[in-house]
Amino acid sequence: MIPLSHAQRRLWFLCRDGDPSGLHNIPVGLRLRGDLDRAALAAALADVTDRHEALRTVFPDEDGCPRQHVLEPGAAPDLTVTVCPAAEHGERARSAAGRPFDVATEVPLRAHLFTDAADEHQLLLVLHHIAGDGASLDVLVHDLAAAYTARVLGGDAKWPELPVQYPDFALWQQEVLGDAADPESLHARQLDHWTGALAGLPEEHALPTDRPRPAVASYRGAVVSAEAGAAVHAGLAALARERHATPFMAVQAAFAALLTRLGAGTDLPLGCPVDGRDDEALHDLVGLFVDTVVVRADTSGDPAFTEVLDRVRDAVLDAHAHRDLPFDALVERLNPPRSPGRHPLFQIAVASQRDAHDEPVFPGLRVETEAVRTDTAKFDLTLEVDERHDPATGAPTGIGLALEYAADLFDAETAQRLLDRLVRLAAAVAHDPAAPIAALDLLTPAERADLAHGWQGAPAQPHATTVDALFTARAAAHPERTAAVCAGREASYGELDALSDRLAARLARLGVRHGDTVAVLMDRSVELIAATLGALKAGAAYLPLDAAAPPARSAAIVAEAGAAVLITDAGSVPDLGVRHTLRVDDSGDGKGSDGGTAPDRAAAHPEALAYVMYTSGSTGTPKGVAVSHREVVALAVDRRWRGGAHERVLFRSPHAFDASTYELWVPLLNGGLVVIAPPGDLDVPALAALMQEQRVTGTFLTATLFNELADRCPERLATLVEVMTGGEAASPAAVRRVREHCPGTTVTNAYGPTETTTFAATFAMAPGAPLPDGQVPIGRPMDGTCLHILDDRLAPVPPGVTGELYIAGTGLARGYLGRPGLTAERFVACPAGPPGARMYRTGDLARWNTAGQVEYLGRADRQVKIRGLRIEPGEIENVIAGHPSVGRAAVTVVPTAAGPALAGYAVPAAGAAPTRPSCAGICGPNCPTTWCR
Structure with a gap:
């Protein structure tokens, strides 16, 4: 034997x-x-x-x-x-x-x-x-x-x-390699070399996939193909000669550069087969002589392509110089974490096709050799490179490229796009090899058109008016129509218009003029709406204050905003440093006893400041987002509100939160009705009862509140035409529960920071429409809005590739009040817009899917690096929260003896109590195995 x-x-x-x-x-x-x-x-x-x-x-x-x-x-x-x-x-x-x-x-x-x-x-x-x-x-x-x-x-x-x-x-191989225990043996010497060469190797590439890696690979696969023409082939061959490399090395380098650009990382272990038939005696022998080496491609530092080629050349030559060590011995020595879902040490391979041989001759028969595929894939991706030459001259005639892909992870369309991008990148580096790899254009003309126009918001409806002027026009057209209802009290458009006029007159007598800021500290009520409108009619911007905030915080906000007047309904308020306090009460302003003339609004302009809303800053100091009338009007007249879903909108958010912009101005500037929730926080049963009693048709609920409603009483949302949720990633399980119990209700995932006037994008799941598999996208932009997903050079990334989300268009705020430095940092020039156009840097990670919808992936500043992998905890949170038994989820980094690790926490959904094994089962099938164990 x-x-x-x-x-x-x-x-x-x-x-x-x-x-x-x-x-x-x-x-x-x-x-x-x-x-x-x-x-x-x-x-x-x-x-x-x-x-x-x-x-x-x-x-x-x-x-x-x-x-x-x-x-x-x-x-x-x-x-x-x-x-x-x-x-x-x-x-x-x-x-x-x-x-x-x-x-x-x-x-x-x-x-x-x-x-x-x-x-x-x-x-x-x-x-x-x-x-x-x-x-x-x-x-x-x-x-x-x-x-x-x-x-x-x-x-x-x-x-x-x-x-x-x-x-x-x-037998000869065993003799040549020698005993691994002998430090002088070839086996031991090459093992030492590879141990150092592969130290710190990432366990798994970070290339985005269409589906999470399964716990056990099925090895189902398929192949797509493409062709790089003769000119590209000749260009790569000339470049390779110049860099003392081979054309195959040039293709390897181009592939590594592409993988980096597509999000796979900058430390790329590539498997490369090597033929062990060095001895002439083996040339005509059937046997297994091929083995695999790991070529570690380094693309860090945004190098020029020539530098990438030099690095790949050196890595290939080094690997071939130490190719005698069998791959299985290397795996045994390095002992990387094993998983039946992936190949150890590398998951992406590159192979050069063998030189073509003459067709075999069978007497009396015409013979044609045909490749037969088995619909399998050993690795995630295997690139096969077939250089072709003119048989007479030896001149390059093209490079055939075949990409074998794991069907567990990739769709055929994704694999074909990747291969087509490789052809584009190869052409680009053949033309300009000195270009940094981040500057190489990967987009097709069709993709560029989609990203620039096709997937962006429709043009905004032109409305050169102000919030108060548009409301006054609605009141003049339908003065008797109910504008707001609160605890049994109804206020018509005419009444609200008159009440706000009187408040504007009082503000004018206190010296409020165009361009001033008026603070508003009131409970939710008809008077709050009137006070807000009154400030606008006086030519001022309103500054909503949070009644639950500490007085010192409110005083600092008032001082920074320069508000000289505070409107309140409280009998006593803390000293916030204002010159005047205007109290609103039913006996006065409500019955018109304190008359006056509203200020002249001729000077009002759409570019005038409408409100300043303060949000938390990363340094702990609140920052005031300054929003003009134009942005608020653009939100209110967006075409997505048509159809009656937002005729009766619930006002339940604190006035100082940006959701109130939607809750007030979308209904009031379209002739609808505001259902005002009682002051304070409502528990879930009270909120559900209020929406049913008042026949609310549209509302916005934070993701936390939406999830709780979905867990406890999803059927109570059945009277709504549309329920919007946002603020955090939408829970797929919560969306499913609401859709199951409310088949006639549209569930919409809404996204938008305060800096973009509440909503920048929405993804509506209408009755009967299929729900997305897994994560719920944030959708497409609102009218007049553009979403740009960009790389570090502010260039658009291809669909499927993660980048930072930037928002441009009509919803963009002026900036941060009194913070020119911070404004310049976050509101930057938009390279895709006309001269002077700006865009807001959200700090959020996102990607376009193939349907032209944006998927939110978490915060850029939450990325962590564990075992050489960059991981976004929010992505794992989305997976855990997507399980039907989970209500909410959080993932954080915890120290362990083996280094930092991820810890996941889950709050059970209603009626469920996930155990530790079931939580492991949630992550296992849906996350890379290197993330969850």
Whole structure:
């Protein structure tokens, strides 16, 4: 009994429990046209099997240790013949090529002949990888042709005797490598080299996928292809000569640069096969001589492509200089965290196709070699590079590119886009190799058009007016229509208009003029709306204050905003440093006893400041977002509000929160009605009862409140036409529950920071529409709004690639009041807009999906690096929160003895109590295995 070579041992252990996918089968097809002698073909098959011991070797298990057992000559596989129409040959061949081997008992070669019983035949040879490699197929096919020729002519094949057989190589390999325990052995020296070369290697690439990595890979796969033309080929070849590299190295470097640009990271381990047939005695032998080395491509620092090529060249040469160490020995030594869902050390491979051989000659037959795919994929991605040259001159004629992809992770469209981008990038670097890789254009013209126009918001409706002027116009058209209802009290548009006029007059008498700021500290009420309108009619901007905020915080806000007047409904208020306090009460302003003339509004302009709303700052100091009338009006007249869903809107947010902008101005500036919630926070039953009692048609609920309603009483939302949620990532489980209990209600995920006037994008899930799988997108922009997902150079990233989200358009605030430095930092020039256009840097990570919807991925400043991987905790939070048993989720970083780790926390959904194992089950199928264990 003979030991296995190192490569055979690894394959044997991989196949020990079966290989149901036929992953390690290597098929080749021969299209034969003419009069085929089947008996001669069967005899030739036996001749070839006798010639190569590897083709008649089985690999039994001897007490847990595999051994090679070479069968006696005559152990050839049967030639299986199937008579069927020629049109079926290809499909039948693909099916047969995927049938697994039992390497312990079955010889590692099969032969199938599909024939139409006339002159159309397809011969399929399937070699198990444990017995051979790609080069072995060439040897096998040409030996078979020689044997067939001899048999047809009535003789025996006249081969030169093989100097060695594969078992000799296996024994020789052990001798050359030596004992790993001997520090002077080749095995030990190369092991030391690789241990240093691969120190700190990322466990897994970060390339975005269409689906989370499964816990166990299915190895289902497919192939897409593309072609780089002769000009690109010639350019890469010339560049390679200049950099003392090969064209294949140039393609490897281009692939590494592309992967980096697509989000895979800058430390890229690429698997590369290497042929071990260095000795001439092995050239004509069938056997497994190929092994794999890891080429660590470094693209850090946004280098020029020439620098990337130099780095890849050096990495390839270094890997080849130390290629004697078997890959399985390297894996055993490094002992990376294992997972049945991915390949160890690398998941992306690059291979160069072998030089084309002449077609084999079968007498009396026209022969054409055909590739036969098994619909499998060993790795996440494998790029196969086929350089083509003019047979007469040797000039480059093009590069064939094939990308094998794991169907567990990628869709065919994604794989094809990736390969097409590689062709574009290769053309770009062939033209300008000195360009930094981040500057290389990856977008197709169609994608550029989608990102610039097709996926952006419709043009905003032109309304050169102010908030108060538009409200007054609505009041003049329908003075008797109810504008607001609060605790049984109704106020018409006419009444609200008159009340706000009187308050504006009082403000004018206190010296309020255009451009001033008026603070408002009131409970939710009709008077609050009137006070807000009154400040606007006086030409001022309103400054809503949070009644729950500490007085010192409110005083600091008032001072920074320069508010001289405070409108309040309280009997006593803390000293906020204002010159005047205007108290609103029912007995005065409500009945018109304190009359006056409203100020002249002729000077009002859409660019005038409408409000200043303070949000928390990262430094702990509140920052005031200054918003003009134009932005508020643009929000209110957006076309998405048409259709009646927002005729009766609930006002439940604190006045100082930006959701109140929607709750007040969308209904009031469109002739709708505001349902005013009682002061303070409402519990879920009270809120649900209020919405039902007042027949609310549209509302905005924070994600936390929406999730709680979905858990406790989702059916109470059935009276709503549309419920909007936002502020955090939407819970898919909560959305599903509401849709199940409220089939007639549209659920909308709304997104927008205060700096973009409440809403910048929405994703509406209308009744009957399918819900998204997994994460709920934030959708597409509002009218007049543009969403730009950009890289560090402020260039648009391709669809599917993560970048930072920037927002431009009509909803953009002026900036931060009194903070020019912060305004300049967050409101930056928009490279996609006209001169002077700005965009807001959100600090959020996002990506476009293929449907043109934006997916929110979390905060840029929450990214953490664990075991060499950059991870966004928010993405894992979305996965956990997406499970039906989970209400809310949080993920944070905790210290452990092995270094920082991620810890997930889940709040059970109503009626559920997830246990620790079930939480692990939630993450396992939906997150990369390096993230959750």
